Amino acid sequence: MSDALWYFARGSGVVSLVLLTVVVALGIGARSGRTAFNLPRFAVNLLHRNAALLAVVFLVLHVVSLLFDPYAQLRLFDLVLPFAGNYRPLWQGLGTLGLDLMIAIVVTSLLRHRIGARAWRAVHWLAYLCWPVALLHGLGAGSDNGTVWLWAISMVCVAVVLAAVIWRLTPHFTRFPQRAERKVAERLRPLEEVR
Amino acid sequence: MTRLHIDWTACDGRGLCAELLPELLAEDDWGFPIARDGSPSPAVPGPLEPAAQRAVDRCPALALRLLRDTR
Numbered sequence A: 001m002s003d004a005l006w007y008f009a010r011g012s013g014v015v016s017l018v019l020l021t022v023v024v025a026l027g028i029g030a031r032s033g034r035t036a037f038n039l040p041r042f043a044v045n046l047l048h049r050n051a052a053l054l055a056v057v058f059l060v061l062h063v064v065s066l067l068f069d070p071y072a073q074l075r076l077f078d079l080v081l082p083f084a085g086n087y088r089p090l091w092q093g094l095g096t097l098g099l100d101l102m103i104a105i106v107v108t109s110l111l112r113h114r115i116g117a118r119a120w121r122a123v124h125w126l127a128y129l130c131w132p133v134a135l136l137h138g139l140g141a142g143s144d145n146g147t148v149w150l151w152a153i154s155m156v157c158v159a160v161v162l163a164a165v166i167w168r169l170t171p172h173f174t175r176f177p178q179r180a181e182r183k184v185a186e187r188l189r190p191l192e193e194v195r
Numbered sequence B: 001m002t003r004l005h006i007d008w009t010a011c012d013g014r015g016l017c018a019e020l021l022p023e024l025l026a027e028d029d030w031g032f033p034i035a036r037d038g039s040p041s042p043a044v045p046g047p048l049e050p051a052a053q054r055a056v057d058r059c060p061a062l063a064l065r066l067l068r069d070t071r
Helices: A002-031 A041-068 A089-110 A117-124 A127-141 A148-169 A186-194 B016-020 B046-058
Strands: B002-006 B025-027 B033-035 B064-068
Touching: A002 A041, A002 A127, A002 A148, A041 A089, A041 B016, A041 B046, A089 A117, A089 A127, A127 A148, B002 B046, B016 B025, B016 B046, B046 B064
Parallel strands: none
Antiparallel strands: B002 B064, B025 B033
16 A cells, blocks of 8 residues: 555656646647647637646645655655755755645636736746756656656656747747837836836 | 626737637737727627626636626
């Protein structure tokens, strides 16, 4: 039984990373305002949200199974306080940091209509920090870090996210690249930033 | 009468609303929504209210709002 928890924790962690990779790629894809896979824009948007919620489910399973695993010996505060663990504190701490960031991103997304678009967007940008943190946690803390399959999965994830980010930075990323960059007069800048 | 309000300072023309509410909204040449009836905040008939609510919920810029008149 104890072995089952241990293996399950490792598996759910990998599944969560793969799902997060899909979520980041879909999030960038949704931001482009383009349709994808014959899906309308709102469906890409919903796929991004639902894949993210599924990633959260696997992340919760990953954390809870480690909490009850007699080998990992996690304490409750290890779940929220990073870099204080007994076992590879740096690598385990990255996982805790990733969890904290995920909680922030998900909670602000669920409360998006209450906190407003600016605050939501500011926190949502943390996803670009959360994903590499999760990746490094998997490679560093994971007990499978010497295996070919974990490295292969991780490298495919890196390739997917890198490709999406590079696409994001190209001038033809959005649906209407010909929309001119808005030019705001100097004296109106403070007003513009209110948005 | 419920009306759909579009906040033009927030709207980024992502085009989700016109997909979710094609009965009321179309896209202009730049991808920004325009009401099919030409009004600035189109009236939402009862049967379309759930679809309008979905458009409000999904707007990435939070630029849509339903204005419910209690009269």
